[in-house]
Amino acid sequence: DAGVIQSPRHEVTEMGQEVTLRCKPISGHNSLFWYRQTMMRGLELLIYFNNNVPIDDSGMPEDRFSAKMPNASFSTLKIQPSEPRDSAVYFCASSSGLKNEQFFGPGTRLTVL
């Protein structure tokens, strides 16, 4: 298994542009989590899905952020419009119902100029 796959690995964009981050969870995992990591705030949960259904999006900072999971093998996190304070590393993680262990992707390092 290739593990959790995220793309792109790095994204540099200008303020006001739309950014789309992508995630492919591990096959067979039924939960998917989006986290954001910054030096100041550490690792924070943005949103998570169980069986493709969003369960808790209370961590999404603003309406500029949206996430979808159209099927069990794909999820997107979109920021529109992006702002410099959105600069961070965004991680996707997935897990199965058998254990609490989460498997993380390599992350997307986003820089908004």
Added chain:
Amino acid sequence: SQQGEEDPQALSIQEGENATMNCSYKTSINNLQWYRQNSGRGLVHLILIRSNEREKHSGRLRVTLDTSKKSSSLLITASRAADTASYFCATGRNSGNTPLVFGKGTRLSVIA
């Protein structure tokens, strides 16, 4: 809000020494997990301890949990340069597929 707080924030030791990192949390938990993050990489799960367990071992790792003090410790014995990374504790409030709340981590440097 952050649930776990690791202590110390940074730790530097010589290869072969033991490294101990501590974690405190605020609310009741179902389980506590430790993860490692190498620079520029995603987090990797190391070990999970459930709220009804007090100690757990995995290779050179030993984790303890004291629910009365809401604290946990991670001990890495006979450290190696490859253990250099950031270590995070994460708490799960429920069993099953629920989010984890992470601390800010301890940055461990093992000097060869």
